[in-house]
Amino acid sequence: MSFSYVIAWLLPLATGVAAYLAFDRARAAGWRCSAAGYGFVFGLLLVSALTALSARVDTAHAWAHAAPWLVAVAMASIALIWLRGKNGSPLTQQFHRWGKGLGEGALSTTTPRWQRIALLVLLASLAFRAAIALREIWLRPTYPWDAWSAWMVKAKSWFGLGYYTPYVAMHDWMAQAPDANWYTGVAQHYPNALAWVEVWFASAAGGWIEPLINLPWLGLWIALLFAHYGQWRALGLSNTRALFFVYVLGSLPLLTVHAALAGYADIWIAVLFAFAVLAWTRWLQQRDIGQLALALVCAAVLPTIKLEGYVWMASLLAAIAFGALPSRWRWRCVILAVAAFLALFVFGGAKALLGLTGHADASGQLALVLAPSWHGEAIVGIGRTLFAQPNWHLLWWLVPPIVIWHRSELAARDWLWLPGLLLAVCIGLLLFLFLATDASRWAQSFTAINRLVLQLTPAVVSLLALLLRDVDFPAAERGTDPTRDPRSDPG
Amino acid sequence: MIRRIILVVVLIFIWLAVLGWAAGVPWNAPIVPTQRIALSGSDFRAQFGSGVPAANVFVVSALAADGTGLQTVPLARVRATDVPVLCYSLADFPDTLELSLVFRRADASDDLGTVSIPAPGSGMACVNLSTYADWRGEITELGFAEYATAQLVPPSVAANFPPFRIESVQLQSPSWSQVFARVRSDWFGYRPWALLSISALGPQIFSLQNSWMQLVVVLGLLFSLAATWVILRWPRQRIALAAVFAAIGAWVLLDLRWLDDFVAKHRVIERLYAGKPWDERRALQPDEDTLAAAREVSRLAQEQGVKRVLVLSDSTYTLLRFIYFLLPLNTAPMAQALGETPGAPPPRDALIAVFGSEWNYDKAAGTLGNGTVAYRVAPVYAKGDLRVFRARETTP
Numbered sequence: 001m002s003f004s005y006v007i008a009w010l011l012p013l014a015t016g017v018a019a020y021l022a023f024d025r026a027r028a029a030g031w032r033c034s035a036a037g038y039g040f041v042f043g044l045l046l047v048s049a050l051t052a053l054s055a056r057v058d059t060a061h062a063w064a065h066a067a068p069w070l071v072a073v074a075m076a077s078i079a080l081i082w083l084r085g086k087n088g089s090p091l092t093q094q095f096h097r098w099g100k101g102l103g104e105g106a107l108s109t110t111t112p113r114w115q116r117i118a119l120l121v122l123l124a125s126l127a128f129r130a131a132i133a134l135r136e137i138w139l140r141p142t143y144p145w146d147a148w149s150a151w152m153v154k155a156k157s158w159f160g161l162g163y164y165t166p167y168v169a170m171h172d173w174m175a176q177a178p179d180a181n182w183y184t185g186v187a188q189h190y191p192n193a194l195a196w197v198e199v200w201f202a203s204a205a206g207g208w209i210e211p212l213i214n215l216p217w218l219g220l221w222i223a224l225l226f227a228h229y230g231q232w233r234a235l236g237l238s239n240t241r242a243l244f245f246v247y248v249l250g251s252l253p254l255l256t257v258h259a260a261l262a263g264y265a266d267i268w269i270a271v272l273f274a275f276a277v278l279a280w281t282r283w284l285q286q287r288d289i290g291q292l293a294l295a296l297v298c299a300a301v302l303p304t305i306k307l308e309g310y311v312w313m314a315s316l317l318a319a320i321a322f323g324a325l326p327s328r329w330r331w332r333c334v335i336l337a338v339a340a341f342l343a344l345f346v347f348g349g350a351k352a353l354l355g356l357t358g359h360a361d362a363s364g365q366l367a368l369v370l371a372p373s374w375h376g377e378a379i380v381g382i383g384r385t386l387f388a389q390p391n392w393h394l395l396w397w398l399v400p401p402i403v404i405w406h407r408s409e410l411a412a413r414d415w416l417w418l419p420g421l422l423l424a425v426c427i428g429l430l431l432f433l434f435l436a437t438d439a440s441r442w443a444q445s446f447t448a449i450n451r452l453v454l455q456l457t458p459a460v461v462s463l464l465a466l467l468l469r470d471v472d473f474p475a476a477e478r479g480t481d482p483t484r485d486p487r488s489d490p491g
Numbered sequence: 492m493i494r495r496i497i498l499v500v501v502l503i504f505i506w507l508a509v510l511g512w513a514a515g516v517p518w519n520a521p522i523v524p525t526q527r528i529a530l531s532g533s534d535f536r537a538q539f540g541s542g543v544p545a546a547n548v549f550v551v552s553a554l555a556a557d558g559t560g561l562q563t564v565p566l567a568r569v570r571a572t573d574v575p576v577l578c579y580s581l582a583d584f585p586d587t588l589e590l591s592l593v594f595r596r597a598d599a600s601d602d603l604g605t606v607s608i609p610a611p612g613s614g615m616a617c618v619n620l621s622t623y624a625d626w627r628g629e630i631t632e633l634g635f636a637e638y639a640t641a642q643l644v645p646p647s648v649a650a651n652f653p654p655f656r657i658e659s660v661q662l663q664s665p666s667w668s669q670v671f672a673r674v675r676s677d678w679f680g681y682r683p684w685a686l687l688s689i690s691a692l693g694p695q696i697f698s699l700q701n702s703w704m705q706l707v708v709v710l711g712l713l714f715s716l717a718a719t720w721v722i723l724r725w726p727r728q729r730i731a732l733a734a735v736f737a738a739i740g741a742w743v744l745l746d747l748r749w750l751d752d753f754v755a756k757h758r759v760i761e762r763l764y765a766g767k768p769w770d771e772r773r774a775l776q777p778d779e780d781t782l783a784a785a786r787e788v789s790r791l792a793q794e795q796g797v798k799r800v801l802v803l804s805d806s807t808y809t810l811l812r813f814i815y816f817l818l819p820l821n822t823a824p825m826a827q828a829l830g831e832t833p834g835a836p837p838p839r840d841a842l843i844a845v846f847g848s849e850w851n852y853d854k855a856a857g858t859l860g861n862g863t864v865a866y867r868v869a870p871v872y873a874k875g876d877l878r879v880f881r882a883r884e885t886t887p
Contacts (some may be wrong), residue, residue, distance in 0.1 A: 122743075129750065132757050139764035141773055144689040149811040153818065160819025170828040174835055181798070184823050186811065209769055248742070253692055253749045260753075261689050388703035389693040390752070393745045394738060397709055446691035 005212060008063050008204030009219075015070045016043025018077035023290040023297075025084065028282075030233025030242070037227025038294070040219055041271055045301055046073055048196040055199065056164035062196075062203035111240045119240065122247040126225070129250070133218050133260035142210045147263020150187035152213075155198035157183055159208060193304040194265055217262030224271050224458060225250050231278040232462070235285060235415075237469045245465040252461075254391045254454055265306040266451045272298045272305065273312050274458035277419050280320055281466070284415035295320065311429065312455065319422040323414065345369055345432075368437045375440030382434060382443050385450055392457070399460060406467040420463055426456050498722045502715055507670070509711045513702035514673035515619045516665050524663040526573050528566070532657040535562040535634065548582075548656040554637065558646045561593060562657060563634030568597060571630050574662035575621035576669055581611045581635070585652040586681060586759050589640045592618075595632035596625075605636065606699060609680030615659075616680060617672040622700040633660070640683045640759075642808070645775045648763055678704040678748065681755050686808075692752075705745055712737045778812055781846065784877040785816030788844045791872055791879055792820055799841035801825035805848045813846055829864075837866055837882040845878040852878065 017039030024031060050069040055062035111119075142148050158164050165181050173184035198213050205212040225246050232242040249255070258267040276298035283292035299316040302309030322333060344350040351370045386396040403410065403420070410416050430452055434443040442448035511518070532548035540560035541553040554560040577592060584590065590611070594604045604625045608618050620626040635657065639649030663669065682693070693703065716737060720730045764772045776782045792800060800817060803825040804810040814822045825843060829835065837843055843859065843866075850861045858865040859880055868880035 125746070125750065129753060132753055136757055136760055139760055139772065141776060143684070145686050145808075145811075146689075148815040153815065156815070157819040157821075170823060170831040173823055174828055174832045174838060178840060181821065183821055184828070185814070186824065186827065210773070211769070251742070251746045251749075253753075256753070257688055257692065260757075261684070264689055384703075385691055387709075388706045389691055390703070390705055390745065390749055391692050393749070394705070394709065394742050398738060446687065448690070450690050 001212070002204070002206055004063060004204045004206070005201070007067070008201055011067055011070050011074075012043025012047045013040050014043070015046055015074040015077070016040055018074045018081065019043075019046065020294075022077040022080040022084075023294050024288075025290045026234075026286065026288050028234035028286070030230035032230065033226045034230030034234065037223040037225070037230060038275060040223040041227075041275065043070075044197050044216060044220075045193070046070060047200045048193045048304075051196040051200045052192065055203075058162065059158045059164060059199050060162045060203055062159075062199045063201075064203070066200060115240055119243050119247070122251075123243060126247060126250040129256050130218065130222065130259075133221070133256060134215075136260040137214045137218055137262050138211045140211070142214060142263050144261045144263050146187075146265075147214075147261075150185075150190055151194050151263055151265055152198060152210075153185050153187060154183075154190075154192060154195040155202065155213075156208060158195065159199050159202045189307075191304050191306065191309075193301075194268065214262035217267065218259050220267055220271055221250075221255065221259035224255075224267075224274065227271075227275060228278070228458065228462065228465075231282065232465050232469075234282060235278075235466060235469070237465060241465070241469060245461060248395075248465075249458060249461045252392055252395065252457065254450055255457065258454065264451070266454050268305045269302060269309055269312065269455040270458050272302055272309075273316070273455055274462060276302075276316050277422065277459040278462055280316070280323075281415050281419050281462070284323060284418060292320075308452070308455070312426065315422060315426055315429070319418060319425070322421075323418045346372060346436075368439050369433070371438075372432075372436040373438075375435055375437070378434045378440035378443040380444070381440075381446060382431075382449065385443070385446050386453070389446070391450055392453075395457070395461070399464065402464050402467055410467060416463075416466060419459070419466075423456060423460055423463060430456075494722050494724075498719060501718045501722065505714045505718060506711050507667075509707050509714070510670050510674055511667065513677070513707045514670045515621065515702070516667055516670055516673075520665045520667055522667045524576070524666040524668070526664040528569055528574055528662040530564055530633070530660040532659060534564045535657050536564070537562050538634070540637075542654075545656075548658050550654050550656050551637070552654040554650055558638055558650060560588075560637040561634060563593065563632050564660075565632050566630055568629040568631060569662060571596075571626045571628055572621070574664055575626060576617055576619055576663040576665055576673070577608070578615050578617040578661045578663060578669070578672065579608075579611055579635075580615045580658040580660075581655055582658055583653060583655040584610050584612075585649075585655060586610060586683070586755070587640060587644045587649045587652060587762065588637045589683070591636040591638075592620075593634045593636045594626075594630050596627070597629040597631050599628075600631065608699065609676055609682070612679075612681060615672055616676040617669050618676055618699055618701075619665075619673060620699070621665075633662075639777070642686055642777050643683055644759070644763065645777055645779050647779060648775065674702060674704075674707070677701040679751065682752065683759060684756050688756075692749075704748060708741050708745065712741055778809065780876070781809055781812050782816050784844075784846050784875075785813050787872070787874070787877060788842065788879060789817060789820060792842055795842065795871070795881070797840060797842050797881075799823070799838060801828060801837055801841050801843045803843065803845045803848050803850055809847050813844070817844075837868075839882050841882060842871065843868060843880040843882060845880070847876045852880070857883065 013036075017035045019042050020035045020038040024035065047066060047070065050066040050073075051062045053066075054069055055065040058065060142152060154167055165183055167188035168176070168182045168184055169188065170184050173182055176182045197216065201213045201216065202208055228249055229242050229246045232245060233239070237245070255267070255270070258264055258270075276295045279291040279298065280295035282288055283295060295316070299313045299320075302313040302316075318337070322330060325333060344353075348370075354370075385391060410420055430449075433439045433452075434449060439448065533544040533546070535542075535544070535549040537543075537549075537551070538561040539555040539557075540551065540562075542549055542551040542560075542562060544550075549562060551560055551562060581590070588610075590608055591605050592608050595602070596604065606620070606623055606625070609616055639646040716730060716734055719725060719733065725733070763775060767775070774782065788800060792798070799821045801823055802810055802813050802817070804813060810824055814824065825837065829837065845859070850859055852859050852868070852870060853865070856865070857867055857869070859868045860866065867883040869883055870878070870880055872879040
C-alpha cells in the first residue's frame with residue numbers, strides 16, 4: 001500500500017472531522033465518536049466534490065489535484081473553530097480533548113461487571129465481522145451486480161482514459177460527432193458523486209485496483225457505528241445502552257453484507273439519511289443550530305448519491321419544515337400533504353399535469369408511480385423478506401411492539417414523534433411503491449425491497465434506541481445516567 | 492412444582508411442533524420412516540467426469556472437460572410422492588462446487604430433472620422434495636451433478652479439487668426422526684455468496700422451499716412465553732422481563748448463525764484468492780471466458796484503430812460484465828442503443844462484438860441479424876462464442 005493511498009484515507013478523515021467540528025458547537029457526550037463518524041463521511045463527500053472540480057483533465061493524478069483543496073477546506077474549518085474558540089474553549093483544548101481517545105469512558109465502572117463482559121463480547125463480534133469484511137474486500141475483484149454494471153463504470157472509464165468525458169443517452173451516443181468522445185451506458189443517468197470518490201482512491205492507489213477502491217465501504221460501515229454511538233450518547237443514552245444498540249445496528253446481516261460486498265450506493269444513502277435524522281433529532285431536543293445545519297447538509301447531499309435520494313431529501317426537508325411549524329398549522333399541513341399525494345399519485349393528477357404541460361413522454365422514470373394499481377401479492381414477499389429471511393434478525397418483529405409499548409412517551413415529545421412520523425411516512429412510501437405500483441415485482445423477487453429498506457434501517461434503529469433509552473432494565477441499571485447532559489431532555 | 496413440570500412438557504411440545512412444522516413433517520407422520528430406499532455410494536456410476544466405486548462409497552476425482560460432473564444410479568420405478576425426503580452424505584465435498592440433485596422420471600425418460608440442493612457439510616443432510624413441482628411420477632434414475640458455483644467460482648479453479656466421496660443416499664417417507672436433520676440442512680447448510688446476496692440472504696435456492704430459522708425461533712418464543720404466562724401465572728412485569736431476555740437471546744442466537752454463515756461464505760473467498768498478487772486475483776473471475784473475450788476485443792479495437800464497441804449478448808449478466816471488462820473502451824449495449832435510435836444503422840466507426848448470442852451472420856447477404864432486424868456488417872474475427880464485425884455502409 002502506497003504512501004499516497006494512506007494519505008488518501010487520512011486527509012479526508014481529518015478534513016471531515018474539522019468540518020464536522022465547525023458545525024458542532026456543543027461538545028455533548030460522545031462528540032468524539034460523532035466527529036469521527038460524520039467526519040469520515042463528510043471527508044469523502046468533500047473528496048467527491050473537489051475531485052470533480054479539480055481533476056477533470058487529469059484523473060490519473062486526481063488525488064494530487066484535489067488534496068490541496070481538501071487541505072484548504074480543513075484549514076478554513078480549523079479557522080472557524082478557532083474563531084469560535086475565542087468565545088468558548090480554545091482550539092488546542094478542543095483538539096486535545098478529541099485526541100484523548102474516541103472510546104474513552106465507553107464502559108464506565110458504574111456498569112455492572114456482567115454487562116461489561118457481555119458488551120465486550122458483543123463488540124468483539126463486531127470487530128470480528130469487520131475483519132472478515134476487510135478480507136472479503138481486500139481479496140476479491142468487485143463482486144455485486146450494480147457495482148460493476150453501474151457505480152464503477154464511469155469511474156473506471158474516466159480513470160482509464162486519464163480525463164473526464166461526459167456520459168450521454170444512447171441516442172446521443174449513436175449520433176455523436178467523430179471527435180466528441182461521449183460515453184454511454186445503462187446507468188449513464190446515475191449521479192456521479194461515488195464515481196469521483198472511486199477516481200480519488202484509484203489515483204491514490206496508482207491503478208484500477210478494485211480492493212483499494214472498494215475499501216471505503218467498510219470505512220462507511222465503521223463510521224456509521226461511530227456516529228450513531230456519539231449521537232445516541234448526546235441524545236441521552238447511557239454508555240451501556242448506546243454500545244448495546246451499536247451492536248444491534250452492526251449485527252444486522254444485510255448492512256454487513258453491503259460493507260463486505262462493497263460497491264452499492266444504498267449504504268451511502270442509509271448513512272446519510274440516518275445522519276440527517278440523528279442531527280435533526282438533536283436539533284429538536286437541544287436546539288443546537290449546528291445540528292440543524294448538519295441535518296440540512298446531509299439531506300441536501302442525498303440526491304447526489306442515488307436517484308431515490310430525491311425522495312428521502314424531500315421527506316426530510318418536509319419533516320424539518322413540518323417540525324418548525326406552530327402546532328396549529330401542523331394538522332392542516334398533514335391534511336394538505338395527504339390530499340396532494342392522493343390527488344397526484346393515486347387519482348392520476350401528476351400524469352394529467354404532465355400531459356397538460358406537454359411532458360407526457362417525460363414521465364419515463366416516474367412511470368412506476370404515475371400509474372398505480374394494487375399488487376396485494378407483494379405482501380408475501382414483503383413479509384418474507386422482513387420477518388422470515390435472515391436479513392434483519394428480529395428488527396422488524398421488534399419495531400411494532402416497542403413503538404406500541406412506548407406510545408405515550410413517543411407522543412409526548414417532539415424530538416421522538418417527529419422523527420417517528422418521518423420514518424412512518426417513509427415506510428408508507430415504500431409500501432405504496434411495492435403494493436401499489438409495478439415495483440411489486442421487486443418485492444416478490446426479494447431484490448430492491450431490502451435495499452430500499454436498508455436505506456431507512458439505521459434511522460429506525462435510532463428511534464428504537466431513543467425509545468428504550470430510559471427503560472429500567474435490568475434492575476442494576478436503574479436511575480439516571482450521571483454522565484447525561486442535563487439539557488439533553490427538555491421534554 | 493406440578494405447574495413447572497407441566498410447563499416443561501408443554502414447552503417440549505411447543506418446540507417439537509414448530510420444528511416439525513418447519514421441517515414439513517405431517518402431524519400424523521410416524522416417528523421413523525415407513526418407507527426407505529437406501530443407496531450405497533458404490534451403487535453410483537460416473538456419467539460425466541471421473542470417479543471410481545470403492546468400499547461402500549463412490550470417489551469422484553474430476554469433472555468433465557465442460558466443467559460438469561454427474562454420477563447416477565438406476566432405480567426400480569420409485570413413486571416420488573411416497574419418498575419425498577432425500578437424505579445424503581457426501582464426504583469432503585469441495586465448497587467451490589455447487590451440488591444438484593438429478594433424477595429421471597418414467598414419464599419423461601428423455602429429460603433429466605435438476606434441482607440445486609445444499610452442500611452436505613459433515614454428516615447427513617436432508618431436504619424435502621415434496622414442494623418441488625417436478626418431483627412426481629415414478630423415478631427411474633437418481634444422481635448428483637456438480638459444477639463450479641455459478642457467478643462465484645472461476646471454472647478453472649473449481650476443476651481442481653481433492654476427491655470427494657458419495658457415501659450414502661436415502662429416499663424416505665416423512666417422519667418425525669427427520670426433523671433435526673431437516674432444519675439443520677435448512678438453517679446451517681452452506682449457502683455460497685450469490686448475486687442476490689446483496690439484496691436478500693437466504694432465498695438462493697428458489698426451487699426448494701426451505702424453512703426459516705428466524706420465523707421458527709420467533710413463533711417458538713411467543714408460544715413459550717404465552718405458555719409460561721398462563722401456566723406459571725407470572726405477573727405482567729415478570730413476563731415482560733422474560734420477553735426482553737428472550738428477544739436478546741434470540742437476537743444473539745440468530746447473529747451467531749449469521750456469523751457462521753458469513754464465515755462459511757468467506758472461507759471460499761480465502762480459498763480462491765488468498766496469497767495471490769492482485770494481477771492474478773484480477774484474472775480469477777467467475778466468468779473467465781467473458782474476461783478473455785473482452786481482452787481479445789480490446790486487442791482487436793486497438794489493431795483496427797476503433798474507439799467504439801457495440802456489445803451484443805443474450806445474457807444481461809454477460810453483456811454488462813463484457814462492457815465492464817472492456818472499459819475504458821467506449822462501449823454501448825447494441826440492442827439497447829439501436830432500440831433507442833430506430834432506423835439508425837450501427838455507427839461505422841464501431842466494432843460489433845457478439846458474445847454468447849443467437850444473432851446470426853448471414854454470409855450470403857453479409858448481414859448480422861436476429862430474424863427481426865439485420866445490419867450489413869463485415870466479419871473481423873470469430874473464435875468460440877466470440878464473433879467480431881464492423882458495420883458496413885448501408886442497411887438492407
